[in-house]
Amino acid sequence: MRRYIGIAVLAVALPLTVAGCATIISGTSQTISISSNVDGAAIYLDGVQIGTTPFIGSVRKGKTNLRLEAPGYRDETLALSRQLEPVFWGNIITGGTFGSITDFVSGAAYQYAPASYQVELRAVGQADAEFLQQNGARKFAMVYIDQIALEIEAGHGDHLTALLQLINSSEKNAADAEAIRAALEKSRGFPVAFGQQIVDLL
């Protein structure tokens, strides 16, 4: 009986060992970039400061919680969940990510591009509505910059219209597609800069 169990375990463990070797070869760290609406915000990993925004550096793969702090702003946490390579050996064994990864676009800390994270820090005393609009417009602009760029060329599109609605939700704003185009031009097509240009339109 033990021999049979041993063979079965070996049959399952062998591919995992191979996968593990691949992990060792590719490394256990990953280079990520972290940006924020506040330059110079301190970034802490497990209580140890690793840098300030804008940050490009190496963090270990796996579940990682980062905390951003800046004077005059509320702290914000960025959770980096592990994303396993899908399914060469089947999710049910490797226990990786089942289904979707909605954390890309939820909340004030989000991933807008591969290994690139934006954290919106809220100023102490900042009104909820103002913060939500600022965060919403910036996030939408950064995540969907490519769709917006293509729709600017056409002069219309769902993402372009949505961004304008997010910007113009305050009656004092009256941006149009040309303003978005100018913002994209000024940002030279880089998401972080484009997001800031959009916030400046608010």
Place this chain on the structure above:
Amino acid sequence: MMPCLAAPLSAQSGGEGSSQSVYVAYAGPYSASPASAFGHVFLILANDSTPHALWDVINFAADTEGAGPLGFFAHGIAGGFLGRFERLQLHEKVREYEQLDDRDVWLTELILTTEQREQLYQEIESVSGHLYPYTFFVHNCAYYLQLLLAKVVDGIDPPSGVTSPTGVIDVVLRSGSAGANYLRPAATQQLEVVARNANAPVVARLRSENWDDVIADTTWIADLSTSDRHLVQQFAVLQAQNSREGLSKEATSGLAFLRTINAREESGSRGNTERPAIGVEVPPPEFHGYSRLSIVYNTGEEGDWISMKVRPALHDEMDPWTSHRPINTLEFLSAEISLRARADHIAPRLESFALFSQRSLRPPTLGISHRSWMIEAVASRNGMLGDGIHLAVRTGGGATYALGEVGYAYGLLTTGAVSTGSEATLALGSEAGILLLPMSQWRAGIRWAREHSALRWSHNHNRLQGWLRYDLNPASGIRTSISANGAEIRHSVSIDWYPSR
């Protein structure tokens, strides 16, 4: 966590003349995840005063954070997870399903009166913030969504028993309140359509070269036509979204260049304020039921016999969905029991049993290179260890290639463990097959598998099967097959029923 300051739903319904529709959305099966193999269903609240991207989505999902693979499986089957309704915006779901998961999304319009829509808002508000028990097959997204709709629409009954996402779509279609149906193709399918209008050398370069290098070649990009640049940008977005590492510095600059150069052009009908369609309008989808019962007539060297196959949970490549070509097979708790003549009596005998078996076969596309893989825990008769029931756990990987418009060829290398109870061995094997899956009622395929004992190479086994299937309607079909399992050759004809249809 974002502060929950979203306006009450009734305030977002728009003014006079705004649409009263909601859409029941079905995100097609995701072959890379057993948990999503049956798809997902959620609700979209249409609003004429906002662009589609900002429409509200009502989604029921479970919190599975921290669960390991065995815990996920155990809790999903037996319970232990809690789920809740969440409110998102449509762009988040589009990004998640169409872009990141590469899944088709089907929308079925549910036409409501003003009173029904207000009642729906109240029901949504009443469940907001509450936690509910979640299981894979009974108390899942489909169950809770159908429960919600049943409180509002007279033609929709509350769910009972196993509830599936496509079951909810089916219930909506039969409710008398269904409107139009739309398809939003997966991102790679959209990209293939764009590629048809692009120049062949551009497409060839995207298919053959490292995409990071291609995007970094701004000199080449600057000389492209407008339509070719669009293709390259959409291709780059898809590649970037599905890459685990960040873009190289050169590719980042190349993508930024693409964005600005495309935005500088002026084309199309500027000032066109016509709202784009929510999707491609299609006929109402018809889905197979997930459970299947087959009566099989077999002939072989041992004579003739009848067998019965029961498959309580199945999703296979033989579903004739419009424009959808799933080549993902999934079996869970399926069994074949034969009634064979024995001397002077008829005796039942277990022929095969699948605790779990999944094959995900996807050819590479312009946007994403998919891997092909399989995993199974099965019992079957006659293997490399002789006659009798063989218990096997196998896993493997390989590749799949498209053969024209309707064919696929695949190959897998497998490893596993095989046991008859008195003997066990490690097994190394290979599997290959050809599938013909036209968008019609016909299906055909051939599959060959060879396995060797890693401990005694001379112990080996071959299985070869060819089959042809015809769907009479979504609820029944006929299948004929010839199989050679070692030395045993078997012909069979079966009639299949989907009891849930």
